[in-house]
Amino acid sequence: MKSDPVKTEHVIHFCDARKMKPVSSGSIDLVVTSPPYPMIAMWDEVFCGLDSTVGNALLKRNGFQAFERMHRILDRVWKELGRVVRTEGFVCINIGDAVRKIRDDFCLYPNHARIMSAMQENGFMPLPAVIWRKQTNAPNKFMGSGMLPAGAYVTLEHEYVLIFRKGGKREFMTESEKAGRRASAFFWEERNQWFSDVWFDLKGVRQDICDKDVRKRSAAYPFELPYRLINMYSVKGDVVLDPFAGTGTTMLAAMASARNSVSCEIAPEFAGIIDSRVSGLKDFANNYIRERISRHKDFIAERMAAKKPVKYVNVPHGFPVMTRQELGLCFEQLGRIEKTGENRYEVTYVPVAAQETAAAPAASDTVDSTSKKGGTGIKKTEIPGSQLSLF
Numbered sequence: 001m002k003s004d005p006v007k008t009e010h011v012i013h014f015c016d017a018r019k020m021k022p023v024s025s026g027s028i029d030l031v032v033t034s035p036p037y038p039m040i041a042m043w044d045e046v047f048c049g050l051d052s053t054v055g056n057a058l059l060k061r062n063g064f065q066a067f068e069r070m071h072r073i074l075d076r077v078w079k080e081l082g083r084v085v086r087t088e089g090f091v092c093i094n095i096g097d098a099v100r101k102i103r104d105d106f107c108l109y110p111n112h113a114r115i116m117s118a119m120q121e122n123g124f125m126p127l128p129a130v131i132w133r134k135q136t137n138a139p140n141k142f143m144g145s146g147m148l149p150a151g152a153y154v155t156l157e158h159e160y161v162l163i164f165r166k167g168g169k170r171e172f173m174t175e176s177e178k179a180g181r182r183a184s185a186f187f188w189e190e191r192n193q194w195f196s197d198v199w200f201d202l203k204g205v206r207q208d209i210c211d212k213d214v215r216k217r218s219a220a221y222p223f224e225l226p227y228r229l230i231n232m233y234s235v236k237g238d239v240v241l242d243p244f245a246g247t248g249t250t251m252l253a254a255m256a257s258a259r260n261s262v263s264c265e266i267a268p269e270f271a272g273i274i275d276s277r278v279s280g281l282k283d284f285a286n287n288y289i290r291e292r293i294s295r296h297k298d299f300i301a302e303r304m305a306a307k308k309p310v311k312y313v314n315v316p317h318g319f320p321v322m323t324r325q326e327l328g329l330c331f332e333q334l335g336r337i338e339k340t341g342e343n344r345y346e347v348t349y350v351p352v353a354a355q356e357t358a359a360a361p362a363a364s365d366t367v368d369s370t371s372k373k374g375g376t377g378i379k380k381t382e383i384p385g386s387q388l389s390l391f
Protein backbone atom coordinates (compact mmCIF):
# COMPACT_ATOMS: atom_id res chain seq x y z
CA MET A 1 0.00 0.00 0.00
CA LYS A 2 2.85 2.45 -0.72
CA SER A 3 0.98 5.55 -1.76
CA ASP A 4 1.51 8.89 -3.41
CA PRO A 5 4.04 10.52 -1.07
CA VAL A 6 1.97 13.62 -0.28
CA LYS A 7 -0.87 11.38 0.88
CA THR A 8 -1.03 8.42 3.21
CA GLU A 9 -3.63 5.68 3.51
CA HIS A 10 -4.90 4.02 6.66
CA VAL A 11 -7.09 0.97 6.99
CA ILE A 12 -8.46 -0.92 9.99
CA HIS A 13 -9.48 -4.55 9.65
CA PHE A 14 -11.75 -5.84 12.38
CA CYS A 15 -10.32 -9.34 12.40
CA ASP A 16 -8.38 -11.83 14.50
CA ALA A 17 -4.66 -11.07 14.16
CA ARG A 18 -3.88 -14.79 14.33
CA LYS A 19 -4.93 -14.82 10.67
CA MET A 20 -4.30 -11.48 9.02
CA LYS A 21 -5.68 -12.54 5.65
CA PRO A 22 -6.19 -8.98 4.37
CA VAL A 23 -2.50 -8.18 4.94
CA SER A 24 -0.25 -9.32 2.09
CA SER A 25 2.99 -11.18 2.69
CA GLY A 26 6.07 -8.94 2.92
CA SER A 27 4.00 -5.74 2.77
CA ILE A 28 4.87 -4.30 6.20
CA ASP A 29 7.93 -2.15 6.96
CA LEU A 30 7.36 -1.73 10.68
CA VAL A 31 5.11 -3.20 13.38
CA VAL A 32 4.35 -1.15 16.50
CA THR A 33 1.99 -2.86 18.89
CA SER A 34 0.97 -3.83 22.39
CA PRO A 35 -0.86 -7.16 22.82
CA PRO A 36 -3.24 -8.08 25.63
CA TYR A 37 -0.94 -8.90 28.57
CA PRO A 38 -0.95 -12.57 29.68
CA MET A 39 -1.74 -13.04 33.40
CA ILE A 40 -3.03 -9.49 33.88
CA ALA A 41 -6.57 -10.10 35.10
CA MET A 42 -8.21 -7.49 32.81
CA TRP A 43 -7.26 -9.64 29.80
CA ASP A 44 -8.39 -13.05 31.16
CA GLU A 45 -11.78 -12.79 29.45
CA VAL A 46 -10.21 -12.01 26.06
CA PHE A 47 -7.78 -14.94 26.28
CA CYS A 48 -10.51 -17.31 27.54
CA GLY A 49 -12.70 -16.27 24.59
CA LEU A 50 -9.90 -17.10 22.16
CA ASP A 51 -9.00 -20.50 23.67
CA SER A 52 -11.03 -22.42 26.25
CA THR A 53 -7.93 -24.20 27.62
CA VAL A 54 -6.92 -20.86 29.16
CA GLY A 55 -10.13 -20.85 31.21
CA ASN A 56 -9.57 -24.45 32.26
CA ALA A 57 -6.06 -23.68 33.48
CA LEU A 58 -7.29 -20.65 35.43
CA LEU A 59 -10.11 -22.72 36.96
CA LYS A 60 -7.60 -25.34 38.02
CA ARG A 61 -5.58 -22.42 39.40
CA ASN A 62 -2.55 -23.55 37.46
CA GLY A 63 -0.84 -20.20 36.87
CA PHE A 64 2.02 -21.32 34.66
CA GLN A 65 -0.23 -23.44 32.47
CA ALA A 66 -2.56 -20.46 31.97
CA PHE A 67 0.47 -18.23 31.22
CA GLU A 68 1.72 -20.70 28.59
CA ARG A 69 -1.73 -21.13 26.99
CA MET A 70 -2.18 -17.35 26.73
CA HIS A 71 1.24 -17.02 25.10
CA ARG A 72 0.41 -19.75 22.60
CA ILE A 73 -2.41 -17.51 21.37
CA LEU A 74 0.04 -14.63 20.93
CA ASP A 75 2.57 -16.99 19.29
CA ARG A 76 0.22 -17.34 16.35
CA VAL A 77 0.24 -13.58 15.85
CA TRP A 78 4.06 -13.46 16.04
CA LYS A 79 4.11 -16.21 13.40
CA GLU A 80 1.86 -14.09 11.19
CA LEU A 81 4.31 -11.20 11.61
CA GLY A 82 6.97 -13.51 10.18
CA ARG A 83 4.83 -13.65 7.03
CA VAL A 84 3.68 -10.03 6.64
CA VAL A 85 6.85 -8.16 7.67
CA ARG A 86 9.28 -7.63 4.82
CA THR A 87 12.95 -8.55 5.05
CA GLU A 88 14.83 -5.64 6.72
CA GLY A 89 11.60 -4.64 8.52
CA PHE A 90 11.30 -3.92 12.25
CA VAL A 91 8.93 -5.03 15.00
CA CYS A 92 8.45 -3.10 18.26
CA ILE A 93 6.33 -4.80 20.95
CA ASN A 94 5.27 -2.94 24.06
CA ILE A 95 4.73 -5.41 26.92
CA GLY A 96 4.76 -5.49 30.71
CA ASP A 97 5.41 -8.47 32.97
CA ALA A 98 2.64 -9.58 35.33
CA VAL A 99 2.55 -10.41 39.01
CA ARG A 100 -0.28 -12.50 40.37
CA LYS A 101 -1.25 -14.53 43.38
CA ILE A 102 -2.76 -17.90 42.55
CA ARG A 103 -3.61 -20.12 45.51
CA ASP A 104 -1.01 -18.91 47.99
CA ASP A 105 1.69 -18.47 45.42
CA PHE A 106 2.61 -14.95 44.47
CA CYS A 107 4.95 -14.81 41.51
CA LEU A 108 6.16 -12.98 38.44
CA TYR A 109 5.02 -14.04 34.97
CA PRO A 110 7.79 -12.83 32.65
CA ASN A 111 5.85 -11.88 29.53
CA HIS A 112 8.73 -10.01 27.93
CA ALA A 113 11.10 -13.00 28.14
CA ARG A 114 8.47 -15.39 26.72
CA ILE A 115 7.77 -13.07 23.77
CA MET A 116 11.46 -12.59 23.07
CA SER A 117 12.00 -16.31 22.63
CA ALA A 118 8.85 -16.70 20.51
CA MET A 119 9.97 -13.89 18.19
CA GLN A 120 13.42 -15.45 17.82
CA GLU A 121 11.81 -18.77 16.92
CA ASN A 122 9.96 -16.95 14.16
CA GLY A 123 13.18 -15.67 12.65
CA PHE A 124 13.34 -12.16 14.17
CA MET A 125 16.68 -10.90 15.48
CA PRO A 126 16.44 -9.25 18.90
CA LEU A 127 17.94 -5.76 19.19
CA PRO A 128 18.57 -3.76 22.36
CA ALA A 129 15.22 -3.04 24.01
CA VAL A 130 13.82 0.03 25.76
CA ILE A 131 12.44 0.04 29.28
CA TRP A 132 10.02 2.83 29.98
CA ARG A 133 8.96 4.07 33.35
CA LYS A 134 5.24 3.63 33.89
CA GLN A 135 4.77 5.08 37.28
CA THR A 136 1.85 4.10 39.43
CA ASN A 137 0.55 6.42 42.13
CA ALA A 138 -1.94 3.88 43.48
CA PRO A 139 -1.98 4.04 47.29
CA ASN A 140 -1.76 0.23 47.45
CA LYS A 141 1.19 -0.04 45.07
CA PHE A 142 3.51 -1.74 47.57
CA MET A 143 2.67 -5.41 47.92
CA GLY A 144 3.43 -7.92 50.63
CA SER A 145 4.54 -7.58 54.21
CA GLY A 146 4.94 -3.81 54.36
CA MET A 147 7.81 -2.66 56.55
CA LEU A 148 8.52 -6.15 57.88
CA PRO A 149 11.09 -8.33 56.16
CA ALA A 150 11.19 -10.61 54.23
CA GLY A 151 7.88 -10.86 52.44
CA ALA A 152 7.47 -7.58 50.55
CA TYR A 153 7.60 -7.35 46.75
CA VAL A 154 9.16 -4.83 44.43
CA THR A 155 6.50 -2.84 42.52
CA LEU A 156 6.50 -3.17 38.75
CA GLU A 157 6.71 0.38 37.43
CA HIS A 158 8.18 -0.24 34.01
CA GLU A 159 7.27 -1.78 30.70
CA TYR A 160 9.38 -2.97 27.81
CA VAL A 161 9.54 -2.06 24.17
CA LEU A 162 11.05 -5.19 22.61
CA ILE A 163 12.72 -4.43 19.29
CA PHE A 164 13.39 -6.95 16.53
CA ARG A 165 14.56 -6.93 12.94
CA LYS A 166 13.83 -9.42 10.20
CA GLY A 167 17.08 -10.08 8.36
CA GLY A 168 19.89 -7.59 7.90
CA LYS A 169 20.31 -3.83 7.83
CA ARG A 170 17.92 -1.86 5.63
CA GLU A 171 19.51 -0.57 2.45
CA PHE A 172 18.53 2.70 0.76
CA MET A 173 19.66 2.23 -2.83
CA THR A 174 18.02 4.71 -5.20
CA GLU A 175 18.40 8.49 -5.06
CA SER A 176 14.74 8.86 -4.17
CA GLU A 177 15.03 6.30 -1.32
CA LYS A 178 18.04 8.19 0.01
CA ALA A 179 16.20 11.53 -0.20
CA GLY A 180 13.18 9.99 1.61
CA ARG A 181 15.47 8.76 4.35
CA ARG A 182 17.08 12.20 4.77
CA ALA A 183 13.67 13.89 4.92
CA SER A 184 12.67 11.41 7.67
CA ALA A 185 15.64 12.31 9.88
CA PHE A 186 15.14 13.41 13.48
CA PHE A 187 17.06 15.99 15.50
CA TRP A 188 20.42 15.22 17.13
CA GLU A 189 19.02 15.95 20.59
CA GLU A 190 16.03 13.68 19.88
CA ARG A 191 18.43 10.90 18.92
CA ASN A 192 20.17 11.31 22.26
CA GLN A 193 16.89 10.91 24.12
CA TRP A 194 15.07 8.37 21.93
CA PHE A 195 17.99 5.96 21.58
CA SER A 196 18.61 5.75 25.30
CA ASP A 197 17.50 2.37 26.72
CA VAL A 198 15.45 3.90 29.54
CA TRP A 199 12.64 6.37 28.89
CA PHE A 200 11.47 8.37 31.89
CA ASP A 201 9.45 11.00 30.08
CA LEU A 202 6.37 9.12 28.85
CA LYS A 203 3.15 10.03 30.60
CA GLY A 204 0.40 7.46 31.25
CA VAL A 205 -2.90 7.82 29.39
CA ARG A 206 -6.26 8.83 30.86
CA GLN A 207 -8.85 6.51 29.35
CA ASP A 208 -11.52 9.03 28.24
CA ILE A 209 -13.94 6.43 26.95
CA CYS A 210 -17.63 6.72 27.82
CA ASP A 211 -18.66 3.10 27.17
CA LYS A 212 -17.70 1.27 30.38
CA ASP A 213 -17.26 -2.15 28.72
CA VAL A 214 -14.99 -0.74 26.05
CA ARG A 215 -13.05 1.31 28.61
CA LYS A 216 -12.47 -1.90 30.61
CA ARG A 217 -10.80 -3.42 27.55
CA SER A 218 -8.82 -0.43 26.43
CA ALA A 219 -5.24 -0.05 27.53
CA ALA A 220 -4.04 2.69 25.22
CA TYR A 221 -0.39 3.57 25.31
CA PRO A 222 0.76 7.22 25.21
CA PHE A 223 0.81 8.74 21.71
CA GLU A 224 4.51 9.57 22.11
CA LEU A 225 5.40 5.86 22.31
CA PRO A 226 4.33 4.78 18.79
CA TYR A 227 5.19 8.25 17.41
CA ARG A 228 8.79 7.92 18.60
CA LEU A 229 9.16 4.31 17.43
CA ILE A 230 7.69 5.09 14.02
CA ASN A 231 10.15 7.95 13.58
CA MET A 232 13.05 5.79 14.81
CA TYR A 233 12.42 2.70 12.67
CA SER A 234 10.69 3.73 9.45
CA VAL A 235 10.73 6.42 6.79
CA LYS A 236 7.92 8.54 5.38
CA GLY A 237 5.66 6.63 3.03
CA ASP A 238 6.39 3.27 4.77
CA VAL A 239 3.61 0.97 5.96
CA VAL A 240 3.18 0.49 9.71
CA LEU A 241 1.09 -2.37 11.13
CA ASP A 242 -0.59 -2.67 14.52
CA PRO A 243 -2.14 -6.15 14.89
CA PHE A 244 -3.70 -5.21 18.29
CA ALA A 245 -5.01 -1.75 17.45
CA GLY A 246 -7.38 -1.04 20.36
CA THR A 247 -8.16 2.68 20.23
CA GLY A 248 -5.90 3.16 17.19
CA THR A 249 -2.99 5.06 18.78
CA THR A 250 -0.43 3.55 16.37
CA MET A 251 -2.54 4.59 13.39
CA LEU A 252 -2.82 8.17 14.71
CA ALA A 253 0.95 8.32 15.22
CA ALA A 254 1.48 6.98 11.68
CA MET A 255 -0.84 9.67 10.31
CA ALA A 256 1.09 12.34 12.22
CA SER A 257 4.38 10.95 10.89
CA ALA A 258 3.36 10.69 7.20
CA ARG A 259 3.47 6.88 7.17
CA ASN A 260 0.73 4.58 5.86
CA SER A 261 -0.85 2.15 8.28
CA VAL A 262 -2.78 -1.08 8.59
CA SER A 263 -4.48 -2.05 11.83
CA CYS A 264 -6.19 -5.22 13.04
CA GLU A 265 -8.51 -5.30 16.02
CA ILE A 266 -10.71 -8.16 17.15
CA ALA A 267 -13.32 -6.00 18.92
CA PRO A 268 -15.50 -4.01 16.50
CA GLU A 269 -16.72 -1.86 19.43
CA PHE A 270 -13.54 0.18 18.98
CA ALA A 271 -14.62 1.52 15.58
CA GLY A 272 -16.50 4.51 17.04
CA ILE A 273 -13.65 5.51 19.36
CA ILE A 274 -11.10 5.29 16.58
CA ASP A 275 -13.32 7.42 14.36
CA SER A 276 -13.71 10.11 16.98
CA ARG A 277 -9.97 10.12 17.74
CA VAL A 278 -9.28 10.57 14.02
CA SER A 279 -11.61 13.57 13.86
CA GLY A 280 -9.62 15.32 16.59
CA LEU A 281 -6.23 14.40 15.18
CA LYS A 282 -5.45 17.23 12.78
CA ASP A 283 -5.15 19.97 15.40
CA PHE A 284 -3.51 17.67 17.91
CA ALA A 285 -0.88 16.39 15.47
CA ASN A 286 -0.09 19.81 14.01
CA ASN A 287 0.37 21.17 17.47
CA TYR A 288 2.58 18.20 18.34
CA ILE A 289 4.80 18.89 15.34
CA ARG A 290 4.91 22.60 16.20
CA GLU A 291 6.04 21.71 19.72
CA ARG A 292 8.76 19.44 18.35
CA ILE A 293 10.10 22.32 16.28
CA SER A 294 9.79 24.73 19.15
CA ARG A 295 11.70 22.39 21.52
CA HIS A 296 14.44 22.22 18.90
CA LYS A 297 14.61 26.00 18.66
CA ASP A 298 14.88 26.26 22.46
CA PHE A 299 17.66 23.67 22.42
CA ILE A 300 19.59 25.60 19.77
CA ALA A 301 19.02 28.93 21.55
CA GLU A 302 20.43 27.45 24.77
CA ARG A 303 23.46 26.08 22.96
CA MET A 304 24.13 29.39 21.33
CA ALA A 305 23.73 31.23 24.61
CA ALA A 306 26.33 28.86 26.06
CA LYS A 307 28.58 29.69 23.07
CA LYS A 308 28.61 26.05 21.98
CA PRO A 309 28.99 25.38 18.26
CA VAL A 310 26.03 24.81 15.94
CA LYS A 311 27.41 24.08 12.53
CA TYR A 312 24.66 23.50 10.01
CA VAL A 313 21.49 25.04 8.67
CA ASN A 314 18.60 22.76 7.73
CA VAL A 315 17.59 23.21 4.10
CA PRO A 316 13.77 22.94 3.99
CA HIS A 317 13.17 25.02 7.12
CA GLY A 318 16.24 27.17 7.59
CA PHE A 319 16.77 26.45 11.27
CA PRO A 320 20.20 25.61 12.68
CA VAL A 321 20.91 21.92 13.32
CA MET A 322 23.77 19.98 14.86
CA THR A 323 24.77 17.53 12.14
CA ARG A 324 24.79 17.19 8.39
CA GLN A 325 22.38 14.24 8.69
CA GLU A 326 19.71 16.78 9.74
CA LEU A 327 20.17 19.00 6.68
CA GLY A 328 17.29 17.38 4.77
CA LEU A 329 15.00 16.78 7.78
CA CYS A 330 11.60 17.97 6.67
CA PHE A 331 8.35 18.46 8.55
CA GLU A 332 4.92 18.63 7.02
CA GLN A 333 1.56 19.32 8.57
CA LEU A 334 -1.67 17.44 8.18
CA GLY A 335 -3.83 19.30 5.68
CA ARG A 336 -6.93 17.12 5.41
CA ILE A 337 -8.06 13.80 6.84
CA GLU A 338 -10.75 12.20 4.75
CA LYS A 339 -12.80 9.10 5.44
CA THR A 340 -12.60 7.22 2.15
CA GLY A 341 -14.61 4.14 3.10
CA GLU A 342 -15.61 2.01 6.03
CA ASN A 343 -12.63 2.03 8.42
CA ARG A 344 -10.44 3.72 5.83
CA TYR A 345 -8.84 7.14 5.87
CA GLU A 346 -6.62 9.22 3.65
CA VAL A 347 -4.39 12.00 4.98
CA THR A 348 -3.11 14.84 2.80
CA TYR A 349 -0.08 16.84 3.90
CA VAL A 350 0.94 20.44 3.38
CA PRO A 351 4.30 22.12 3.97
CA VAL A 352 4.81 23.52 7.46
CA ALA A 353 3.86 27.19 7.44
CA ALA A 354 6.90 29.47 7.14
CA GLN A 355 6.24 31.24 10.45
CA GLU A 356 6.51 27.92 12.30
CA THR A 357 10.12 27.43 11.32
CA ALA A 358 11.52 30.79 10.28
CA ALA A 359 11.94 32.24 13.75
CA ALA A 360 15.20 30.43 14.31
CA PRO A 361 17.71 32.05 16.66
CA ALA A 362 19.16 35.22 15.19
CA ALA A 363 21.91 34.66 12.67
CA SER A 364 25.11 34.28 14.54
CA ASP A 365 28.64 33.47 13.72
CA THR A 366 28.22 30.19 15.62
CA VAL A 367 25.87 29.01 12.85
CA ASP A 368 27.96 28.03 9.90
CA SER A 369 26.50 25.85 7.21
CA THR A 370 29.81 25.67 5.38
CA SER A 371 32.25 25.15 8.25
CA LYS A 372 34.83 22.45 7.84
CA LYS A 373 35.64 22.28 11.53
CA GLY A 374 34.33 19.07 13.11
CA GLY A 375 32.21 18.20 10.07
CA THR A 376 32.39 17.80 6.36
CA GLY A 377 31.81 21.47 5.61
CA ILE A 378 28.96 20.64 3.27
CA LYS A 379 27.13 23.74 2.02
CA LYS A 380 23.36 23.71 2.13
CA THR A 381 23.17 24.02 -1.63
CA GLU A 382 25.37 20.96 -2.01
CA ILE A 383 22.91 18.47 -0.56
CA PRO A 384 21.90 15.92 -3.15
CA GLY A 385 18.30 14.84 -3.56
CA SER A 386 15.00 16.68 -3.51
CA GLN A 387 14.79 17.81 0.10
CA LEU A 388 12.36 20.57 -0.68
CA SER A 389 9.63 18.14 -1.61
CA LEU A 390 7.47 16.84 1.23
CA PHE A 391 9.18 13.47 1.29
Ligand SMILES: C[S@@+](CC[C@H](N)C(=O)[O-])C[C@H]1O[C@@H](n2cnc3c(N)ncnc32)[C@H](O)[C@@H]1O
Binds near residue numbers: 244246266
Ligand atom coordinates in the same frame (compact mmCIF):
# COMPACT_ATOMS: atom_id res chain seq x y z
C1 LIG B 1 -3.27 -3.61 24.95
S1 LIG B 1 -4.62 -3.36 23.88
C2 LIG B 1 -3.94 -2.31 22.63
C3 LIG B 1 -4.12 -0.85 22.95
C4 LIG B 1 -3.62 0.05 21.84
N1 LIG B 1 -2.17 0.07 21.76
C5 LIG B 1 -4.12 1.48 22.07
O1 LIG B 1 -3.30 2.41 22.20
O2 LIG B 1 -5.33 1.66 22.16
C6 LIG B 1 -4.77 -4.89 23.03
C7 LIG B 1 -5.88 -4.94 22.02
O3 LIG B 1 -5.78 -6.18 21.32
C8 LIG B 1 -7.08 -6.62 20.99
N2 LIG B 1 -6.99 -8.07 20.69
C9 LIG B 1 -6.87 -9.10 21.55
N3 LIG B 1 -6.72 -10.26 20.89
C10 LIG B 1 -6.72 -9.97 19.58
C11 LIG B 1 -6.59 -10.73 18.39
N4 LIG B 1 -6.42 -12.07 18.44
N5 LIG B 1 -6.62 -10.11 17.20
C12 LIG B 1 -6.77 -8.76 17.13
N6 LIG B 1 -6.92 -7.97 18.22
C13 LIG B 1 -6.88 -8.56 19.44
C14 LIG B 1 -7.90 -6.26 22.21
O4 LIG B 1 -9.28 -6.19 21.90
C15 LIG B 1 -7.29 -4.91 22.60
O5 LIG B 1 -8.00 -3.86 21.99
